[in-house]
Amino acid sequence: MLSRIPKGLFGENPVFRLLLGLCPVLGVTTTAFNGFALGAATALVLLLSNLTVSLVKSLIPGAVRIPAFLVIIATYVSIVDLVMKTFAGALYQALGVFVPLIVVNCLILGRADAFASREGVFPSILDAVGMGLGFTLSITLVGGVRQILSSWFPIFGMPPGAFLALGLLFAAMAVQDGRAADKA
Amino acid sequence: MADLFSIFLTSVFVNNLMLRQFLGVSPYTLLCGSVRSALAMGAAMTVVLTSSSIASWYLHRYVLQPFGAEYLYILAFVLVILLAAYCTELLLKKALPSVYSSADAFLPSIGTNCAVLGLVILNLRKGYGLTETIVHSIGAALGLTLALVLIAGIMERLKLNGESRYFQGIPHALIIASILSIIFQLLVF
Numbered sequence: 001m002l003s004r005i006p007k008g009l010f011g012e013n014p015v016f017r018l019l020l021g022l023c024p025v026l027g028v029t030t031t032a033f034n035g036f037a038l039g040a041a042t043a044l045v046l047l048l049s050n051l052t053v054s055l056v057k058s059l060i061p062g063a064v065r066i067p068a069f070l071v072i073i074a075t076y077v078s079i080v081d082l083v084m085k086t087f088a089g090a091l092y093q094a095l096g097v098f099v100p101l102i103v104v105n106c107l108i109l110g111r112a113d114a115f116a117s118r119e120g121v122f123p124s125i126l127d128a129v130g131m132g133l134g135f136t137l138s139i140t141l142v143g144g145v146r147q148i149l150s151s152w153f154p155i156f157g158m159p160p161g162a163f164l165a166l167g168l169l170f171a172a173m174a175v176q177d178g179r180a181a182d183k184a
Numbered sequence: 185m186a187d188l189f190s191i192f193l194t195s196v197f198v199n200n201l202m203l204r205q206f207l208g209v210s211p212y213t214l215l216c217g218s219v220r221s222a223l224a225m226g227a228a229m230t231v232v233l234t235s236s237s238i239a240s241w242y243l244h245r246y247v248l249q250p251f252g253a254e255y256l257y258i259l260a261f262v263l264v265i266l267l268a269a270y271c272t273e274l275l276l277k278k279a280l281p282s283v284y285s286s287a288d289a290f291l292p293s294i295g296t297n298c299a300v301l302g303l304v305i306l307n308l309r310k311g312y313g314l315t316e317t318i319v320h321s322i323g324a325a326l327g328l329t330l331a332l333v334l335i336a337g338i339m340e341r342l343k344l345n346g347e348s349r350y351f352q353g354i355p356h357a358l359i360i361a362s363i364l365s366i367i368f369q370l371l372v373f
Contacts, residue, residue, distance in 0.1 A: 019210075019211045019354065022209045022210055022211075023206050023207060023208070023209050023210070023298045023302075026206040026209055027205070027206040027207075066266070066295075066296075067263065067266055070262050070263070070266065070296075071259065071262075071263070074258050074259040074262050075259065077258055078255065078256065078258050078259060081258060082255060097205075097207075097302050097305050097306060097309070100257075100258050100301070100305055101207075101298045101301060101302055101305070103258055103262055103301065104262070104296045104297065104298045104300075104301050105298075106210065106293075106296065109296055155366075158369070159203070159204050159205075159206070159365050159369070160362045160363070160365035160366045160369065161362070162206065162362075163203075163358045163359065163361040163362035163365055164358070164359060164362040166358050167351075167354075167355045167356075167357075167358030167359040167361075167362060168355070168359075170354050170355040170358065171350050171351050171355040174349075174350040174351070174352075174355065175350045178349065178350060
């Protein structure tokens with residue numbers, strides 16, 4: 001059961017394998033810290049929503065499950081939004097519109113629908129921890145790469161550089177996969 | 185009037201939703217396959233973006249503000265957008281079945297696409313009135329459609345040319361988006 005955690009980090013990494021939540025990965029990664037902050041906030045919401053969904057899953061009729069999940073997620077995102085606005089105003093300004101947008105991060109809704117609504121409480125928590133760590137690690141990595149590269153090439157600090165950095169990282173990933181496949 | 189015109193032009197090019205603000209980037213929108221399905225997706229997005237912006241403006245002005253419940257904006261807007269996306273899906277199915285069939289793969293994901301909620305929250309944060317909201321939303325939707333069509337068109341040509349093994353798919357689309365983003369940045373000057 002504990003294998004869910006490394007699965008979220010590597011085998012089913014939300015950003016690099018499942019391609020979920022690309023908007024925030026592009027939008028807030030001007031520095032590694034901004035990336036980490038949004039990643040941590042997303043992971044917290046994911047943990048709480050997976051926990052809640054797995055607890056109330058038998059009460060939600062299948063036909064309205066998506067709106068129901070969204071209400072649960074939006075509640076936690078509102079809490080994070082208000083707390084961050086109050087206690088970390090500068091960070092909240094830097095992350096801009098992406099803090100309320102955690103609610104439509106496909107990762108959270110996807111895990112609620114595909115995992116938490118079918119499994120028990122404990123596996124759902126482990127799944128959220130693995131996926132949350134994977135997302136935080138990936139978004140921090142993209143932020144770090146952009147921050148370091150932008151000291152030589154200022155373009156990486158600007159919007160075009162976000163697309164370029166992520167495109168190159170995905171290509172590097174494909175090269176790595178190709179090598180592994182050639183070996184096998 | 186000049187003000188509205190500048191809001192419109194800014195939202196199409198300078199603050200292009202996809203290429204400059206990263207809203208609406210997902211595997212669905214990056215790899216929509218052909219110019220035809222990019223146009224269909226752009227049309228559906230335009231309807232959802234505009235209708236949910238207007239509905240959210242009314243909701244915020246006449247429900248949330250009078251009751252002092254502005255802190256519930258995330259919850260309220262998410263539900264409005266879900267409703268708008270669902271209505272658009274039904275409308276498209278009845279009125280334009282041919283467009284619907286080329287767009288049904290991504291239609292369910294429009295409601296949770298971050299472009300829509302992102303635009304609604306941007307409208308709110310900029311404090312736009314109703315007219316400005318409508319102009320801004322239509323401009324942003326046209327900008328999004330333009331970006332989708334450009335990316336899909338270039339991807340189509342690249343496929344004819346034979347893609348590199350490692351860059352095929354998402355990496356290619358991201359690098360095209362990066363070049364388009366540079367071009368849109370140059371348009372500012």
